[in-house]
Amino acid sequence: MARQTQLVLRVASLASFLFILLRLFGVFKAQQQPHQDGLNEKTREIHIAAAVCGNRATQALVMMKSALIMCSNFIRFTLFVDSETSNVLNETIRLWPDNILKRMSLDMRPISFPKDNADEWKTLFKPCSSVRLFLPNLLKKEDSILYMDVDTVFLSSPLHIWQHLSKMNTTQMVALGPETQDYTIGWYPQFTNHPYYGKYGLNAGVMLMNLTKMRQFGWEKYVIHVYEQYKNRILWGDQDVINAIFHFHPEKLYVFPCHHNYVPGQCSITSLCQEAEQQGVYIIHGYADAFISDQLPALKAIYTSIQQHSFGDNLQMLFVNMKENLMKTPTSSCRTVMSSFFKLVLMVS
Ligand SMILES: *[C@@H]1O[C@H](CO)[C@@H](O)[C@H](O)[C@H]1NC(C)=O
Numbered sequence: 001m002a003r004q005t006q007l008v009l010r011v012a013s014l015a016s017f018l019f020i021l022l023r024l025f026g027v028f029k030a031q032q033q034p035h036q037d038g039l040n041e042k043t044r045e046i047h048i049a050a051a052v053c054g055n056r057a058t059q060a061l062v063m064m065k066s067a068l069i070m071c072s073n074f075i076r077f078t079l080f081v082d083s084e085t086s087n088v089l090n091e092t093i094r095l096w097p098d099n100i101l102k103r104m105s106l107d108m109r110p111i112s113f114p115k116d117n118a119d120e121w122k123t124l125f126k127p128c129s130s131v132r133l134f135l136p137n138l139l140k141k142e143d144s145i146l147y148m149d150v151d152t153v154f155l156s157s158p159l160h161i162w163q164h165l166s167k168m169n170t171t172q173m174v175a176l177g178p179e180t181q182d183y184t185i186g187w188y189p190q191f192t193n194h195p196y197y198g199k200y201g202l203n204a205g206v207m208l209m210n211l212t213k214m215r216q217f218g219w220e221k222y223v224i225h226v227y228e229q230y231k232n233r234i235l236w237g238d239q240d241v242i243n244a245i246f247h248f249h250p251e252k253l254y255v256f257p258c259h260h261n262y263v264p265g266q267c268s269i270t271s272l273c274q275e276a277e278q279q280g281v282y283i284i285h286g287y288a289d290a291f292i293s294d295q296l297p298a299l300k301a302i303y304t305s306i307q308q309h310s311f312g313d314n315l316q317m318l319f320v321n322m323k324e325n326l327m328k329t330p331t332s333s334c335r336t337v338m339s340s341f342f343k344l345v346l347m348v349s
């Protein structure tokens with residue numbers, strides 16, 4: 001009897017061990033495409049635009065690489081570049097592996113402004129960063145685009161943000177995320193005296209645009225109008241203009257949650273973005289040189305890990321390396337939030 005019981009127990013424990021093993025294996029396979037739950041639209045093409053000037057080519061390449069490794073979709077990149085960066089980009093991208101080049105296209109254009117008013121635009125704004133204001137007319141044939149600042153990296157499939165396009169109602173034409181949601185450290189409530197959106201303002205580093213609707217709205221007319229009216233009070237150029245427009249037209253804006261454009265202010269002092277803790281960070285935006293300076297080592301560690309990742313390397317290894325590099329940084333609020341992200345990606349749930 002005792003023997004039989006022992007045997008039964010052994011078989012049972014072997015079975016459960018096998019079960020766990022299989023489950024683990026299954027989980028590991030699923031994690032080759034992190035955060036893909038419900039994102040079955042592998043055939044959908046994603047169109048990303050960015051402006052790359054001066055010495056920003058390296059960061060732009062890391063942003064593009066992160067987009068390509070986090071999904072298997074075809075990605076069209078439209079980059080507005082100066083002469084300094086176009087050669088660097090071309091030379092580097094030419095050497096990317098064929099299987100990557102097969103699912104991307106690259107359209108490089110010189111930084112320019114709509115012809116009708118080119119001289120006026122050029123003198124009004126800093127050329128590189130304000131390109132985003134003119135995308136509806138610079139890309140007249142395009143319906144929709146995801147504009148990305150070059151100091152951003154994807155930590156999950158770009159489809160996550162792209163699919164918000166189809167969630168906009170008929171009035172909404174642009175989707176943006178919040179600036180730091182805090183009165184004491186948020187930029188807009190503290191330092192501005194021009195109109196801005198909502199209580200804390202918007203960050204324009206990740207901007208999803210339905211260009212068709214923006215053209216129908218007459219977007220550029222509003223850009224120039226707001227600029228003329230507030231130019232003496234505007235400090236952050238294009239982002240302030242965007243905030244002022246949506247102050248007056250909030251119904252035109254779709255606000256996506258903070259983990260789709262995770263800015264340093266969300267964790268620099270304390271954790272302000274609940275979605276990031278619960279669902280993970282989808283896109284990090286290292287503004288104010290967070291990826292290259294030593295102000296927020298946790299964010300720099302994430303960026304550096306992606307920079308060092310080669311296309312051929314295993315994605316699971318990238319996350320393992322990221323976690324290791326992260327854990328080498330001093331304890332910080334950003335480190336805590338980012339390590340909860342790895343719990344989601346790396347552990348059996
Ligand atoms: C980039 O390289 C391709 C060929 O590899 C060439 O046709 C194109 O003109 C180059 N573009 C720039 C901006 O250098």
Ligand SMILES: *[C@@H]1O[C@H](CO)[C@@H](O)[C@H](O)[C@H]1NC(C)=O
Nearest residue numbers: 143144165166210211212213
């Ligand atoms: C953008 O808006 C236009 C006009 O309302 C609409 O036809 C189009 O489907 C929208 N694009 C996307 C991707 O939702």
Ligand SMILES: *[C@@H]1O[C@H](CO)[C@@H](O)[C@H](O)[C@H]1NC(C)=O
Nearest residue numbers: 169170171172250251252253
């Ligand atoms: C779209 O959503 C915005 C924001 O919630 C709202 O103000 C607007 O009235 C909605 N438009 C339609 C057509 O439902």
